[in-house]
Amino acid sequence: MTTAAAAPTTSESRTPRQIWHRVRGxxxxxxxxxxxxxxxxxxxSGGQHGRLDPRSPDPYGSRAVAELLRDRGVSVDVAxxxxxxxxxxxxxxxxxxxxxxMLTAHQQQxxxxxxxxSAGRTVLIAADGPSVSRLAPGVRPESHRPVxxxxxxxxxxxxxxxxxxxxxxxxxxxxxxxxxxxYPDDDGIAPLLVLRGHGAGDTVLLGSPDILHNARLDQQGxxxxxxxxxxxxxxxxxxxxxxxxxxxxxxxxxxQDDSGDxxxxxxxxxxxxxxxxxxxxxxxxALAAVLAAIWRGRRFGxxxxxxxxxxxxxxxxxxxxxxxxRKADARDRAADxxxxxTRIRISPLLGxxxxxxxxxxxxxxxxxxxxxxxxxxxxxxxxGPAPADDAALVLLTDQLDxxxxxxxxx
Numbered sequence: 078m079t080t081a082a083a084a085p086t087t088s089e090s091r092t093p094r095q096i097w098h099r100v101r102g103x104x105x106x107x108x109x110x111x112x113x114x115x116x117x118x119x120x121x122s123g124g125q126h127g128r129l130d131p132r133s134p135d136p137y138g139s140r141a142v143a144e145l146l147r148d149r150g151v152s153v154d155v156a157x158x159x160x161x162x163x164x165x166x167x168x169x170x171x172x173x174x175x176x177x178x179m180l181t182a183h184q185q186q187x188x189x190x191x192x193x194x195s196a197g198r199t200v201l202i203a204a205d206g207p208s209v210s211r212l213a214p215g216v217r218p219e220s221h222r223p224v225x226x227x228x229x230x231x232x233x234x235x236x237x238x239x240x241x242x243x244x245x246x247x248x249x250x251x252x253x254x255x256x257x258x259x260y261p262d263d264d265g266i267a268p269l270l271v272l273r274g275h276g277a278g279d280t281v282l283l284g285s286p287d288i289l290h291n292a293r294l295d296q297q298g299x300x301x302x303x304x305x306x307x308x309x310x311x312x313x314x315x316x317x318x319x320x321x322x323x324x325x326x327x328x329x330x331x332x333q334d335d336s337g338d339x340x341x342x343x344x345x346x347x348x349x350x351x352x353x354x355x356x357x358x359x360x361x362x363a364l365a366a367v368l369a370a371i372w373r374g375r376r377f378g379x380x381x382x383x384x385x386x387x388x389x390x391x392x393x394x395x396x397x398x399x400x401x402x403r404k405a406d407a408r409d410r411a412a413d414x415x416x417x418x419t420r421i422r423i424s425p426l427l428g429x430x431x432x433x434x435x436x437x438x439x440x441x442x443x444x445x446x447x448x449x450x451x452x453x454x455x456x457x458x459x460x461g462p463a464p465a466d467d468a469a470l471v472l473l474t475d476q477l478d479x480x481x482x483x484x485x486x487x
Contacts, residue, residue: 106368114361129175129202129286131155131315136292139315142303146313149304153313159184159324162316163191168277171198171310175286177208179318181325185211196278198309202286205247213280216256219248219266224287226297231259233271235305239298244268246285281306408470409463416459419477423484444480447487455480 127133131143131153143153156162159180166172172192174180180188189212192199201212209218224245229236236242236259248266251258258267268284283306288299307313402411417435424434427443434440437460444455454461458480464470 102372106365106372109368110361110365113364129289130317134291137290139286139289139291141291141294142289142300142307143315145300145304146308149308151308151311151313153315156314156316157319158322159187159318162314163188165312165314166191166195166197167312168196169310170195170312170314171200171307172314172316173200173202173307174204174212174316174318175202176318177201177204177212178206180208182207182211184318184322184324187324188212192278192280193274194278198279198281200281200283200306202283202289203246204282209249209282213272213282215254216249216251216270216272216282219250221246222248222262222268222284224285227260227268229259230261231257231267233257233259233269235302236260236269238305239302242298242302243287243293243296244285245287246283248284249282403467408467411470412463412473415474415477416461419481420459423481426484444484447484449487 127135127138129137129139131139132155134140146153154165156165162172162174174188177185185208199212201208204212205218209216222245224243226241227244228241229239231237242260244260246268248262248268249258249270250266251270251272255273257271258265259269259271261267270282272280272282274280287293288303294300294303399411402408420434420440421431423444424431424440427440427447429440429443437456440459441455444459458473458476464473
């Protein structure tokens with residue numbers, strides 16, 4: 078019977094274990110990236126999405142106050158462009174600007190021109206920096222304070238009716254004009270300022286949007302104050318500035334000059350123009366690059382014994398060199414090598430230093446003194462000319478061996 082030949086074991090295909098060890102680092106990096114992306118998306122959906130949006134039911138949205146206003150007979154419309162907001166201004170309209178700091182200098186100037194003589198109400202949420210001087214001339218932002226429960230301490234009917242509310246954020250002072258400051262600190266600066274303009278119009282500066290958020294509307298007197306500030310006119314336009322607004326690209330170099338009034342305005346304005354998706358995408362790519370660098374980085378492992386080249390015996394090396402000399406007919410080089418080796422080996426036996434082994438004046442007297450009856454011409458033997466033929470080279474080898482034995486035994 079014949080048996081089947083065993084399968085060859087020289088296949089280059091990797092085993093499942095080898096494949097797992099090779100790809101597990103990459104799979105771990107992908108898993109971490111996915112988890113990080115889900116976590117960032119959850120964080121965004123929990124806080125940033127729908128912030129101060131009257132259509133959003135999120136904790137930081139404002140759908141609750143918008144619905145309460147509609148129940149009181151106030152129509153609520155959302156505007157996302159400057160043209161829509163400016164066209165809606167009028168004596169029967171309250172214009173709420175959710176993020177006035179996001180507007181460019183040109184947009185702020187156009188918005189101010191549209192609301193100055195409208196006889197309506199303009200509500201600015203957390204306006205700060207140069208935005209305040211453009212949208213509410215005569216008012217100056219002073220500092221930021223934490224949001225806390227505060228009492229009105231003013232004569233504004235809406236504030237006195239609401240009582241204690243959650244106030245904080247940007248605090249303001251007014252230089253002249255007919256203004257009312259509510260919920261002030263001990264130093265006189267206040268987070269709620271009502272600036273009366275020409276006719277029946279006015280501008281309300283609210284330092285923090287917290288009283289309009291869904292999560293805080295049922296606390297303190299927040300709902301009462303929010304409804305009175307936004308429901309004084311039958312129509313409310315909720316302006317949410319958008320980067321898609323065509324007016325964002327208008328204004329030319331004049332916007333740049335205006336933004337130079339504040340050292341941080343230009344930088345904040347530039348970052349504000351970058352869509353949030355790009356920022357999160359850049360962060361995720363950076364995290365992926367770091368994980369890939371860690372995965373592919375070189376690591377010092379345990380010491381590995383390296384197999385050295387093949388070891389050749391001394392006799393084989395000597396025989397190989399002799400054959401090379403013979404093939405090249407280099408009897409002179411062979412004779413010099415034999416004589417030099419003999420001189421180096423016998424010099425320590427004679428008390429001669431190795432550096433003097435090639436000196437006839439030093440080595441020959443030492444050899445003659447060691448041997449009682451020296452045979453032959455030592456000078457010709459140790460320092461003589463090259464042999465004339467191969468037989469003479471073999472004779473020279475025998476004579477050198479005999480001399481070395483005699484020196485060792487004497």
